Amino acid sequence: MSLLKRFGRSPPAVIGLLLMLVVLAAALLASTLYPDDPLRLAGRPLQWPGANPRFPFGTDPSGRDIAAQILHGARVSLLIGSVATVVSLGVGILIGAFAGYFGGWVDDVLMRITEAFQTLPAFLLLLVLVAVFGSDIATVTLAIGLVSWPATARLTRAEFLTLREREFVQACRTLGMGHGQIVFREILPNALPPIIVYAGVVMASSILLESALAFLNLSDPNIASWGNMIGAGKGVLRSQWYVSAIPGVAILITVLAVSLVGQGLNDALNPRLRGRS
Amino acid sequence: MRILLLAGRRLLASVPTLLIILVGLFLLLQLAPGDTVDALMAQMGGGDPAQMEKLRSFYGLDAPVAVQLGRYLLRLIRFDLGFSAIYGQPVATVIAERLPVTLLLMVSALCLSFAGGTALGVLAARRVNRWPDTLISTLGLIFYATPSFWLGLMGVVVFAVKLGWLPANGFEQIGAGYTGVQRAGDIALHFVLPTATLTLIFLAIYLRVMRAAMLEVMTLDFIRTARAKGVGETGVVIRHALRNALLPAVTLVGLQAGTLLGGSVVVESVFALPGLGRLAYESVVQRDLNMLLGIVFVSALLVITVNFCVDVLYAKLDPRIATGR
Numbered sequence: 097m098s099l100l101k102r103f104g105r106s107p108p109a110v111i112g113l114l115l116m117l118v119v120l121a122a123a124l125l126a127s128t129l130y131p132d133d134p135l136r137l138a139g140r141p142l143q144w145p146g147a148n149p150r151f152p153f154g155t156d157p158s159g160r161d162i163a164a165q166i167l168h169g170a171r172v173s174l175l176i177g178s179v180a181t182v183v184s185l186g187v188g189i190l191i192g193a194f195a196g197y198f199g200g201w202v203d204d205v206l207m208r209i210t211e212a213f214q215t216l217p218a219f220l221l222l223l224v225l226v227a228v229f230g231s232d233i234a235t236v237t238l239a240i241g242l243v244s245w246p247a248t249a250r251l252t253r254a255e256f257l258t259l260r261e262r263e264f265v266q267a268c269r270t271l272g273m274g275h276g277q278i279v280f281r282e283i284l285p286n287a288l289p290p291i292i293v294y295a296g297v298v299m300a301s302s303i304l305l306e307s308a309l310a311f312l313n314l315s316d317p318n319i320a321s322w323g324n325m326i327g328a329g330k331g332v333l334r335s336q337w338y339v340s341a342i343p344g345v346a347i348l349i350t351v352l353a354v355s356l357v358g359q360g361l362n363d364a365l366n367p368r369l370r371g372r373s
Numbered sequence: 374m375r376i377l378l379l380a381g382r383r384l385l386a387s388v389p390t391l392l393i394i395l396v397g398l399f400l401l402l403q404l405a406p407g408d409t410v411d412a413l414m415a416q417m418g419g420g421d422p423a424q425m426e427k428l429r430s431f432y433g434l435d436a437p438v439a440v441q442l443g444r445y446l447l448r449l450i451r452f453d454l455g456f457s458a459i460y461g462q463p464v465a466t467v468i469a470e471r472l473p474v475t476l477l478l479m480v481s482a483l484c485l486s487f488a489g490g491t492a493l494g495v496l497a498a499r500r501v502n503r504w505p506d507t508l509i510s511t512l513g514l515i516f517y518a519t520p521s522f523w524l525g526l527m528g529v530v531v532f533a534v535k536l537g538w539l540p541a542n543g544f545e546q547i548g549a550g551y552t553g554v555q556r557a558g559d560i561a562l563h564f565v566l567p568t569a570t571l572t573l574i575f576l577a578i579y580l581r582v583m584r585a586a587m588l589e590v591m592t593l594d595f596i597r598t599a600r601a602k603g604v605g606e607t608g609v610v611i612r613h614a615l616r617n618a619l620l621p622a623v624t625l626v627g628l629q630a631g632t633l634l635g636g637s638v639v640v641e642s643v644f645a646l647p648g649l650g651r652l653a654y655e656s657v658v659q660r661d662l663n664m665l666l667g668i669v670f671v672s673a674l675l676v677i678t679v680n681f682c683v684d685v686l687y688a689k690l691d692p693r694i695a696t697g698r
Contacts, residue, residue, distance in 0.1 A: 108514075212393040214628070215676050219635025220653055220669055224398065227657040227665065228405040304520055308639045311522045312654060326523055337530040344523035351518035 102364040109360020115353035122170040130164035134320040142336050156325065156339050157332050166346050168320040173303050173350055176237045180302035181295050183241025188248025189284070189291065195249070196256025197279050207253070210246045218243040222305060226314050233316040236309060240302050251294055255287035289365055296358015300351045307347050322347050380684040387677045394673050395449070395666075399442050402662045410434060410458075411660075445666075454667035459659050464667035467652065472671070474544060474648035477564065478637050479675075482571035483626065490576045491622060494583025495615065501588060509580065517577035521636050525570040525643040532566060539565050542645040567644045571636055575629065579622050586618035593617075619690055627683035630676045 103109050126134075141159035143151055153162035195206040213221070225239040259265065260283065268278045309315040310323025317324065322343040329339030410428045429435045436444070448455065454464035497509040516524075533541035545551070545560050590596065591614055599613045638650030645651070649668060656664040 208389055208393060211387075211390045212397065215387070215390055215631065215673050216394055216669065217631035217635040217638075217672050217676065219632075219638055220672055223638070223653055223657045224401065224665060224669065227660065227662075228401060300518065307520050308522060311520075312639070312642055314654075314657065323520075326520075326526065330526065333526060333530060334534050337527075337534070340523065340526050341530075344520060344527065347520050347523065348515070348518050351520075352514065355514070355518060 099364050103360050106360050106363055108356050109363070112353050112356020112360055115349055116357055119170050119174065119350050119353055122167050123174050126164075126167035126171050130161070130167055132164070134164040134168040135160055135318070142332065142339075144336070145338055145342070153342050154336075154338060156328055157336075158328070162325070162339065162342055165320040165325055166322070166343060169322040169325065169343065169346065170350070172233075172319050172321050173306070173347070176233070176240070176306045177299045177303040177350075177354070179237045180240040180244070180306075181299040183238060184245045184298050184302070185248055185291065185295055187242065188245035189252050191245070192249035192252025192254075193256055193279050193284060193287075196253035197260055197275070197283065199257075199260075203253075206249075210249050213243070213246045219305065219308065222309065223314070226309065231309075231314050231316055233319055236306065236315050240305050240309075244298055244301060244305070248291060248294060248298065251291055252287060255290065256283060259283050259286055293358060293362045293365060296354055296361065300354045300358070303347065303351055303354070376685055376688040379688060380681055383684050384677070384681050387680070391670075391673055391677070392446075395446065395670060396442065398666055398669055399445060400438070402666060403438055405660070405662055449670070454670065455663045457661055457664045457667075459656075459661040459664065464664050467664065468649065468667055468671055471647060471649050471652045474646055475634075475637055475641070475650060478567055478571065478640070478646065478648060479633055481564070481568045482575060482637075483633060485568065485572040486575035487579055487622065487626065489572065490579025491583050491615075491619070493576070494580045494622075495587055495610065495618075497580070497584045498587030498591065499610065506584075510584070513577040513580040515577075516573050517581070519574065521570055521574045522639045522643045524573060525566065525640055528566045528570055529643075539563075541566075542643075544647055563644075563646075567640050567646060570643070571633070571640050574636060575633060578629065579625065582622050582625055583618065586621045587614060590614045590618045616690060620687070623683055623687055623690065627680040630679035631672075634672050634675060 137159045139148065139151060139155055139159055139161070141155055141157050143155045145152060145154040145162075147154065151161050151163060153166060156162055156165075191206050191210065195203040195210075221243045222239055225242065226236065229235045229239065265278060265283060268282050273282070306315060306321065307323030307326070310321040311327045311330075313324075313327055315321055315323060325343040326340045329336070329341075329343075332339055410425055414425060414428075426435070434441070445455070452465065454468070456462075457464045457467055460467050493509050493513070497506040500506045529541045532539045540563050543563055545556065545563055551559050596609060596613060599609050604613070634650070637648065638653055640646075641648040641650040642654055649671070653665065653668045656662075656668065
């Protein structure tokens with residue numbers, strides 16, 4: 097309860113939550129308001145927003161309804177963002193936990209690999225993965241998760257390093273618990289809060305990565321993705337700039353919502369920082 | 374001297390990292406459908422199998438994967454990145470042609486965002502929870518959430534299409550025949566929008582870190598000591614607080630080096646700049662895997678170089694690090 101209260105007292109967090117609800121509502125209402133395929137031909141191409149009451153956000157160069165694509169795109173963005181985040185957290189937690197818990201050569205090897213991933217620009221690695229494995233939505237989501245785990249691994253490792261010598265862990269060892277049980281049942285729940293908070297950052301960057309990939313025409317072309325829409329509008333930027341502008345605002349709102357909520361959670365969970373921001 | 378020794382040791386430690394990257398990527402690219410010969414043949418409109426076999430043995434693609442990997446690494450030591458069948462030139466030559474554009478974009482965006490982020494972060498921290506802080510922090514959050522390519526496109530709409538102040542894309546005015554200073558000015562003009570785009574995105578990150586670090590440092594004892602001995606407010610902020618608060622931001626430069634390079638891939642595509650990022654994108658589309666491997670290698674070297682500079686700078690800012698704690 098006090099967590100909720102602390103969260104509610106910060107105006108940015110509340111704004112973030114409201115924006116998040118708007119995006120969620122858009123994702124949920126997509127198939128009710130626009131039951132048809134959002135990528136189908138809906139009307140005359142390049143109608144300005146408001147020119148035709150049927151298309152509140154206008155139509156794009158292929159005559160597709162922008163409003164329908166925005167709503168369905170919310171679903172795609174949230175889906176890709178959350179699945180990629182889960183993948184990234186899963187890999188990061190696994191690697192960070194083993195490195196921090198076992199130490200020694202396991203730590204050395206795992207941290208070298210983490211360093212390699214951090215030295216390689218994530219977006220370049222993403223390009224390579226897409227070049228090798230293709231660009232359907234499942235592959236792209238998985239690839240985004242696979243390039244964004246190193247920070248989570250470092251965070252998890254740091255938590256495990258401080259927790260592994262605590263008394264409760266020593267007690268578990270004395271009780272004869274196996275390593276797996278100590279790592280996942282005993283230490284991990286204690287290490288989880290800062291990692292969960294960090295998930296907001298991972299999700300925000302996942303959504304941005306997907307949109308950049310889609311803008312370059314390297315994501316799945318058969319889904320209504322906001323990045324795809326901005327890319328489609330690039331050709332008519334000089335006269336019909338709204339085609340690119342509208343989906344960009346949608347991305348901005350979503351990423352802003354995710355990071356504000358994450359920041360709010362962080363402040364609510366870290367009483368040490370209270371009153372500072 | 375100790376600084377260089379320390380940074381040198383860190384540099385040596387990055388050799389295994391580089392090796393992991395290269396071996397990992399080489400093996401990863403073996404999984405790609407089709408090889409260089411397939412891509413080449415597709416470009417020439419097909420060819421007979423006998424000729425393809427001949428080309429494969431010419432490029433050494435008929436050897437086992439382990440042998441190919443060994444050969445590749447041996448050639449890398451001599452900085453020979455191989456041959457791009459698509460461009461018909463050595464990979465190193467093509468990359469060297471494209472590198473200056475990316476370097477110019479990266480370095481100018483890095484300097485501007487670091488300087489701007491530091492200044493705005495300090496300003497926000499000095500006026501914490503009052504309107505300048507709220508304004509700066511809000512703008513920072515919004516730019517942090519903005520996709521770089523979209524910001525670039527909107528910049529084009531406003532400054533190139535509507536106002537007509539800046540060129541929309543390209544590296545220079547083609548066919549204008551500018552030379553010397555005039556050409557440099559023309560190129561600089563073409564770089565304003567791309568640099569501004571990349572700068573604004575990264576400025577937001579430095580701004581947030583700088584603000585938090587300043588707030589933290591200003592509560593420490595030595596600040597009170599400085600005030601007590603009568604140092605003016607500007608002196609306290611600049612001479613005492615800033616130097617200490619800079620450390621997290623400098624660390625971030627190293628951590629963000631890869632992201633900055635990734636960001637320039639996208640920004641170069643928006644503005645059709647002939648840089649490394651654009652080249653990476655083209656090699657993905659054209660399946661020029663040799664080129665892609667070369668670009669990744671050079672990018673990793675770039676990131677390692679930036680981190681080396683950060684290490685040296687770090688020791689300069691905090692002498693305790695150089696003397697080995």
